[in-house]
Amino acid sequence: MSNTNRRNSTLRSFCITLFFGVLLIIGAIISNQFPDEVNNLIEENLNIPAEENNTISVNTAQNTVVSADSKLQIYYFDVGQADSILVVADDQTMLIDAGNNEDGPLLASYIQGLGITKIDYLVGTHPHEDHIGGLDDIINNFEIGKIYMPDATTTTATFQAVLSAISQRGLSITRCEIGSTFGIGDGICTIMSVENEEQSNLNLNSIVIHLAYGDKTFLFMGDAEKEIESMISWSKVDVLKVGHHGSDTSSTEKFINAVKPESAIISVGKNNSYSHPAQSTLDTLHKVGAKIYRTDEVGTVLLTSDGKTYNIQTFFTALDGNASTANINAPVLETEQ
DSSP: OHHHHHHHHHHHHHHHHHHHHHHHHHHHHHHTSSOHHHHHHEEEOOOOOOOTTSOEEOOOOSOOOOOTTOOEEEEEOOOSSSOOEEEEETTEEEEEOOOSGGGHHHHHHHHHHTTOOEEEEEEOOSSOHHHHTTHHHHHHHSEEEEEEOOSOOOOOHHHHHHHHHHHHTTOOEEOOOTTOEEEETTEEEEEEEOOOSOTTOGGGGOOEEEEEETTEEEEEOTTOOHHHHHHEEOOOOSEEEOGGGGOTTSOOHHHHHHHOOSEEEEOOOTTOTTOOSOHHHHHHHHHTTOEEEEHHHHOEEEEEEOSSOEEEEEEOOSOOTTSOOSOTTOOOOEEEO
16 A cells, blocks of 8 residues: 555646646747747737627728818729738828738839828738738838737748848837727727737737718728627728638628628739639628729729719729739729729
8 A cells, every 4th residue: 555655746746847847838938939030120009998798899980081182092902812902091191001022022012102101000910921921011112100010920931031121220119009090191090909819810909990081981801700899899981901811710691781882892812712702792782782893803993082072083003013914004994982
């Protein structure tokens, strides 16, 4: 019995030691989850408000005062299987994502051709290459105001290139929280979603932005998926940039019925290997009467608004670095009210 007790005691000691050893290893991993390089670039790091029922109500501006000479322009660039959106409101600008790595130089040149020298708000919705690939080119070629990125990282060369560009320019990343707002011209932007505890799916960390301009509202979903759609209490918008390239991982019937857009823009590459957009997404949008604009079919989408109405034009540009064959000065193909 004494030998048995001694063996049991030894086994218990070993198990206890192993348990605490595992805890120490896990703690070390968590503490090093975000590289020092990222932490050094963070200007603000705010926590997301959580609610017990996992449904978050966000107060968004529904009407803003727009001066008589004010104008809003939104370019939903055709960058193939990627995202890049330029918002110009009076003398201020916001660029949401910058396509793939190959798109960066083309985007920088095109935006400079519009006479723009400063990006007041540069948003990297989440650290996937098809969204932040060209951010370093933008950072290196423009005066930059604030940079918004979620508190999520990857070890890719693309992500590291963005961090290096930020550091070399002496800039910093501004963290945002759900419900925080900032103005662009006579418009008001509200952060609808940002970080998520699920780090394994970076799409769920997408920064989602609601823009109110006069009587018109616009929603930019990044690659946010069903989980994010179900967490937020949404209101109707006039124009929706559809989440995740129209994938069936986003745009649930409940969400689309809530936002009920008049117009929906899908940024997607022609004949892409993901079969985006999903037919189910197209069907759901059609059910609410949304007019769908696909960049793989109509090219770049340009929306202009005076705050009371909006107008949409489409034209082809040479901004897809993987297939740049279109004429950047091509005539407008379609105009819609």
